[in-house]
Amino acid sequence: MRGRDLTGDLMGRLTFTEYFHLLLTGEEPTDDQRFFLDLLLVAIAEHGMMPTNVAARMTLAADPDSLHGAVAAGILGAGPVILGTSELCARLLEQTGASGGDPAAVVREVRASGGKVPGFGHPVHKPFDPRAERILELADARGVSGPHVALARRFADAVVDASGEPLTMNVSMPIAAVLLDLGFPASAVKAVPILARTAGLLAHLAEEQEHPVGFHMARAAEEAVEYER
Amino acid sequence: MRGRDLTGDLMGRLTFTEYFHLLLTGEEPTDDQRFFLDLLLVAIAEHGMMPTNVAARMTLAADPDSLHGAVAAGILGAGPVILGTSELCARLLEQTGASGGDPAAVVREVRASGGKVPGFGHPVHKPFDPRAERILELADARGVSGPHVALARRFADAVVDASGEPLTMNVSMPIAAVLLDLGFPASAVKAVPILARTAGLLAHLAEEQEHPVGFHMARAAEEAVEYER
Amino acid sequence: MRGRDLTGDLMGRLTFTEYFHLLLTGEEPTDDQRFFLDLLLVAIAEHGMMPTNVAARMTLAADPDSLHGAVAAGILGAGPVILGTSELCARLLEQTGASGGDPAAVVREVRASGGKVPGFGHPVHKPFDPRAERILELADARGVSGPHVALARRFADAVVDASGEPLTMNVSMPIAAVLLDLGFPASAVKAVPILARTAGLLAHLAEEQEHPVGFHMARAAEEAVEYER
Amino acid sequence: MRGRDLTGDLMGRLTFTEYFHLLLTGEEPTDDQRFFLDLLLVAIAEHGMMPTNVAARMTLAADPDSLHGAVAAGILGAGPVILGTSELCARLLEQTGASGGDPAAVVREVRASGGKVPGFGHPVHKPFDPRAERILELADARGVSGPHVALARRFADAVVDASGEPLTMNVSMPIAAVLLDLGFPASAVKAVPILARTAGLLAHLAEEQEHPVGFHMARAAEEAVEYER
Numbered sequence: 001m002r003g004r005d006l007t008g009d010l011m012g013r014l015t016f017t018e019y020f021h022l023l024l025t026g027e028e029p030t031d032d033q034r035f036f037l038d039l040l041l042v043a044i045a046e047h048g049m050m051p052t053n054v055a056a057r058m059t060l061a062a063d064p065d066s067l068h069g070a071v072a073a074g075i076l077g078a079g080p081v082i083l084g085t086s087e088l089c090a091r092l093l094e095q096t097g098a099s100g101g102d103p104a105a106v107v108r109e110v111r112a113s114g115g116k117v118p119g120f121g122h123p124v125h126k127p128f129d130p131r132a133e134r135i136l137e138l139a140d141a142r143g144v145s146g147p148h149v150a151l152a153r154r155f156a157d158a159v160v161d162a163s164g165e166p167l168t169m170n171v172s173m174p175i176a177a178v179l180l181d182l183g184f185p186a187s188a189v190k191a192v193p194i195l196a197r198t199a200g201l202l203a204h205l206a207e208e209q210e211h212p213v214g215f216h217m218a219r220a221a222e223e224a225v226e227y228e229r
Numbered sequence: 230m231r232g233r234d235l236t237g238d239l240m241g242r243l244t245f246t247e248y249f250h251l252l253l254t255g256e257e258p259t260d261d262q263r264f265f266l267d268l269l270l271v272a273i274a275e276h277g278m279m280p281t282n283v284a285a286r287m288t289l290a291a292d293p294d295s296l297h298g299a300v301a302a303g304i305l306g307a308g309p310v311i312l313g314t315s316e317l318c319a320r321l322l323e324q325t326g327a328s329g330g331d332p333a334a335v336v337r338e339v340r341a342s343g344g345k346v347p348g349f350g351h352p353v354h355k356p357f358d359p360r361a362e363r364i365l366e367l368a369d370a371r372g373v374s375g376p377h378v379a380l381a382r383r384f385a386d387a388v389v390d391a392s393g394e395p396l397t398m399n400v401s402m403p404i405a406a407v408l409l410d411l412g413f414p415a416s417a418v419k420a421v422p423i424l425a426r427t428a429g430l431l432a433h434l435a436e437e438q439e440h441p442v443g444f445h446m447a448r449a450a451e452e453a454v455e456y457e458r
Numbered sequence: 459m460r461g462r463d464l465t466g467d468l469m470g471r472l473t474f475t476e477y478f479h480l481l482l483t484g485e486e487p488t489d490d491q492r493f494f495l496d497l498l499l500v501a502i503a504e505h506g507m508m509p510t511n512v513a514a515r516m517t518l519a520a521d522p523d524s525l526h527g528a529v530a531a532g533i534l535g536a537g538p539v540i541l542g543t544s545e546l547c548a549r550l551l552e553q554t555g556a557s558g559g560d561p562a563a564v565v566r567e568v569r570a571s572g573g574k575v576p577g578f579g580h581p582v583h584k585p586f587d588p589r590a591e592r593i594l595e596l597a598d599a600r601g602v603s604g605p606h607v608a609l610a611r612r613f614a615d616a617v618v619d620a621s622g623e624p625l626t627m628n629v630s631m632p633i634a635a636v637l638l639d640l641g642f643p644a645s646a647v648k649a650v651p652i653l654a655r656t657a658g659l660l661a662h663l664a665e666e667q668e669h670p671v672g673f674h675m676a677r678a679a680e681e682a683v684e685y686e687r
Numbered sequence: 688m689r690g691r692d693l694t695g696d697l698m699g700r701l702t703f704t705e706y707f708h709l710l711l712t713g714e715e716p717t718d719d720q721r722f723f724l725d726l727l728l729v730a731i732a733e734h735g736m737m738p739t740n741v742a743a744r745m746t747l748a749a750d751p752d753s754l755h756g757a758v759a760a761g762i763l764g765a766g767p768v769i770l771g772t773s774e775l776c777a778r779l780l781e782q783t784g785a786s787g788g789d790p791a792a793v794v795r796e797v798r799a800s801g802g803k804v805p806g807f808g809h810p811v812h813k814p815f816d817p818r819a820e821r822i823l824e825l826a827d828a829r830g831v832s833g834p835h836v837a838l839a840r841r842f843a844d845a846v847v848d849a850s851g852e853p854l855t856m857n858v859s860m861p862i863a864a865v866l867l868d869l870g871f872p873a874s875a876v877k878a879v880p881i882l883a884r885t886a887g888l889l890a891h892l893a894e895e896q897e898h899p900v901g902f903h904m905a906r907a908a909e910e911a912v913e914y915e916r
Binding site: 048084 | 288
């Protein structure tokens with residue numbers, strides 16, 4: 001693995017998180033990089049019965065011998081609406097930072113063209129997403145917060161100013177900001193939520209194997225639509 | 230395309246079903262092969278809000294720009310429980326036919342070892358699956374019914390005898406029997422339900438794009454499980 | 459199915475293509491709609507050993523019992539680079555048509571912002587894609603060519619003018635133009651290449667089951683990269 | 688999360704591996720459980736240009752904006768041939784252990800019915816798979832080796848006796864044996880290679896984004912088949 005000795009050196013010495021960092025970036029993580037990579041993976045691994053978990057359980061119910069097929073079906077829902085905004089946040093922070101742009105101006109521009117600033121708004125957590133707050137708190141406490149975390153906070157103020165109401169900074173923005181301040185490239189940011197969600201999916205599917213609810217949920221979903229028509 | 234001229238010959242002359250037959254078997258279909266391939270594809274393309282359609286709609290809701298991702302998620306549920314039994318039926322018919330076995334003996338053996346004979350039982354259609362009946366009726370009417378259809382009927386009798394109650398022959402068994410009697414290899418049988426279901430998925434997803442219900446269904450599915458606990 | 463009687467009416471009367479049209483649009487096709495839907499599905503079902511077929515074969519080699527898993531893997535490659543441009547072409551034609559825009563101006567604008575006009579360029583077919591030519595020829599011959607086909611041709615001229623060299627109109631543009639002129643909504647256009655490619659994938663995978671080359675291809679792919687480094 | 692406080696307790700305290708254990712089993716791991724879960728995840732995360740990585744890279748090349756789609760395509764190849772044998776090994780060890788069976792007799796029986804004992808044989812590593820050896824060595828050194836590891840070794844002897852030639856115990860068998868000796872249920876064993884491989888896939892796809900080789904590999908794969916015909 002990139003010139004290292006897997007059995008003689010890495011196995012038994014590195015944690016899975018450290019090895020993931022090595023695979024993704026080519027380097028073993030510093031203490032801070034390891035701490036926050038673990039923190040972020042833990043923060044977003046499990047989201048309850050979100051659509052991707054429901055879809056994965058139904059797929060396992062329909063094809064019980066293919067655990068990997070059900071995992072793949074669940075990962076396919078990890079798109080921009082549910083999970084993919086970390087990468088958009090990273091690109092927003094990187095571009096605004098590189099051009100020395102003003103978050104307030106960027107927010108106005110995005111809203112004027114009918115768009116949405118990524119990383120804000122949450123269907124449940126209002127006005128604060130406790131995971132987002134906790135990540136930023138720990139980033140401050142360990143001295144990791146840098147220019148991207150500062151920029152994320154300026155975006156939060158600008159978004160609230162522009163919309164005239166409290167709008168939650170969701171977990172995607174601190175994930176992006178902290179990873180960038182730790183030296184991750186923006187292109188690697190989305191790998192973190194995908195790995196985290198795979199762990200969550202595997203836990204849901206292990207539970208589905210023991211206590212199947214996939215068909216029951218599919219029926220309830222079907223009835224919800226029929227009653228409505 | 231297998232030595233044929235796509236633009237000069239095939240395009241505009243062959244229907245999609247005829248071309249699918251050519252791709253899959255290397256030969257253009259006879260009239261009967263074309264008629265029944267169309268018939269079987271139509272019979273199973275659409276199943277309403279079955280789990281695979283629900284899972285695909287949720288996936289599209291979570292990643293609206295990836296129609297092909299949502300289709301893939303839906304196809305992943307086309308496993309043995311929901312859709313994959315046609316191939317098992319084909320292998321059962323082929324093996325029993327080749328060995329000159331007696332369906333009644335095969336049914337007893339399968340049941341004795343705790344297994345289930347594929348192609349029988351249906352959660353809704355009892356004691357008859359109208360699609361299965363219609364396929365067999367047309368196969369008889371057009372003189373296509375051969376040894377595999379006869380064997381399928383003997384299996385139906387044997388299954389009812391062994392279980393002591395009416396057990397529906399579902400649509401998978403006539404699909405397999407008719408395709409084998411028309412000369413399809415058993416290994417190609419599963420391609421038919423997969424192509425048919427892809428058409429059904431695409432129709433559901435077109436509707437989802439116009440009238441989204443994916444998140445609504447996911448919430449109903451979630452609540453169904455929570456109420457229960 | 460949308461108020462119709464599946465077993466008593468549709469099965470045995472409709473071809474699969476006609477039923478696909480009914481599922482997708484809610485209406486049975488006219489003769490022209492059926493003819494061109496068949497034509498377009500045939501035109502793009504099979505592309506030889508393109509990356510999606512190769513990926514699907516490798517997946518089947520790794521998990522031989524899951525035909526539907528391998529199909530899903532292949533469909534996941536039906537993105538904008540390989541197959542998804544039909545929908546982009548449809549949106550381009552629809553927007554330009556609705557706004558009464560001038561193709562030459564649109565092409566200049568797209569190129570000025572560093573973009574590419576969808577539907578032009580092909581790695582093999584130069585300066586003409588015979589499938590694209592044949593589709594337009596038949597659309598003219600059957601009197602189906604309308605404003606969207608006319609617009610497609612104006613885009614072809616504008617693209618060549620702007621680039622100063624012959625640039626092939628590939629098959630995606632006529633697919634979009636003809637479907638729009640036949641009354642298909644732009645949102646349904648992508649369903650056609652996805653269904654067509656599923657048929658092609660199923661044919662490749664049937665061949666892979668009989669004559670496996672998936673692992674062999676994977677080794678060749680691996681060696682191609684290693685030699686290069 | 689199973690009654691625990693995510694932001695106030697788990698985030699920042701648990702590593703991702705510890706949290707994965709908690710999600711999967713409902714309990715935080717002991718030191719040994721954590722050590723070996725990390726060890727096993729590291730041992731199998733990365734396999735070089737195996738077919739699943741090649742298929743995922745080609746899928747990303749064809750649809751560059753869908754990282755999660757490419758990951759799903761790669762996971763779909765995690766079937767029994769490449770990755771799924773850990774679960775088969777776990778069931779073999781569990782059943783043989785529960786019934787007090789004799790590995791030599793089980794091996795004879797499996798071979799007599801034309802089957803293969805899972806967990807043995809490797810295309811590259813002969814006669815020893817260094818990762819398998821290292822896992823067993825560490826399990827012995829830390830006093831974790833129990834009845835399932837002992838049984839795995841008896842199977843290794845029995846397989847060599849029965850085949851009359853050295854046959855490598857591959858990494859799947861020690862993974863299964865150690866997880867069972869640490870108290871994991873057999874049904875959870877397959878989750879470990881799937882999570883590990885997802886990390887490997889994400890690393891390959893990050894590299895593919897920076898230095899694309901997907902289309903180049905697809906061409907080489909295609910040529911390998913054409914030259915041969």
